[in-house]
Amino acid sequence: MNVSLKSLRAAASLFYPASCAFCHQAADDGVFLCDACATKVQRIKAPFCEKCSEPFPATFEESFTCANCAHRQLHFEAAVSRVRARGVARTIIWQFKYHRAFYLRHLLREWLRAAMEDSRLRDQTFDMVVPVPLHPARQRERGFNQAEMLARILSRDLKLPMRRALVRTRYTTTQTALDRASRIENLRDAFRLRPEICVQDSRVLLLDDILTTGSTLSECAQVLRKGGAASIFAITAARA
Numbered sequence: 001m002n003v004s005l006k007s008l009r010a011a012a013s014l015f016y017p018a019s020c021a022f023c024h025q026a027a028d029d030g031v032f033l034c035d036a037c038a039t040k041v042q043r044i045k046a047p048f049c050e051k052c053s054e055p056f057p058a059t060f061e062e063s064f065t066c067a068n069c070a071h072r073q074l075h076f077e078a079a080v081s082r083v084r085a086r087g088v089a090r091t092i093i094w095q096f097k098y099h100r101a102f103y104l105r106h107l108l109r110e111w112l113r114a115a116m117e118d119s120r121l122r123d124q125t126f127d128m129v130v131p132v133p134l135h136p137a138r139q140r141e142r143g144f145n146q147a148e149m150l151a152r153i154l155s156r157d158l159k160l161p162m163r164r165a166l167v168r169t170r171y172t173t174t175q176t177a178l179d180r181a182s183r184i185e186n187l188r189d190a191f192r193l194r195p196e197i198c199v200q201d202s203r204v205l206l207l208d209d210i211l212t213t214g215s216t217l218s219e220c221a222q223v224l225r226k227g228g229a230a231s232i233f234a235i236t237a238a239r240a
Helices: 003-015 088-098 102-116 136-142 146-158 180-186 215-226
Strands: 128-131 166-168 191-193 203-211 231-239
Touching (some): 088 102, 088 231, 102 146, 102 231, 128 146, 166 215, 191 215, 203 215, 215 231
Parallel strands (some): 128 203, 203 231
Antiparallel strands (some): 166 191
């Protein structure tokens, strides 16, 4: 192997480490999870809620709406995920989001692409991909917006424009420890539409990293609807 090729592989290993991102055992170049850890990623399979993708252990012959969605108004048509944010997947997202393991965006991209194969999204036509925004102060703290980074990748794959159509106007308390009612109240009037972005009659694909109760996505979708969006479907890399 010549020196230049060795140098290239050494540089690549800084961004794409040749080890499993979860157990850190040796793995082939370009592989994010070893076979054992990849099999531990929990995939969302039917039956699941048609509105929010919450899986259900019972057997249903027809689609259903879960209790989380049945008694509340959600402003998106459906929120689609194909991976549970538990165990291996939760760690992967945590490393990407809080430890700046940016190379893992390519693994999350695979999960998003799998979600796009869901029948709720596969047959839709979209005009733009819109990421859920961070408040400017939080984005300065973190250094990047994880949803926007993923939206840029997916928009290129789908050959769609990415539009930073939304602004977060309030620095809200982190949603992690809040129940559903508190999440809804915490997010009230926390977003607005950028005046220079037109979403009138647009079919929007709204993107975030994780769906928990759907409150954040619903608040964003409500703003987009008030701006004239024709439809809003949401997609996330994983679902809590």
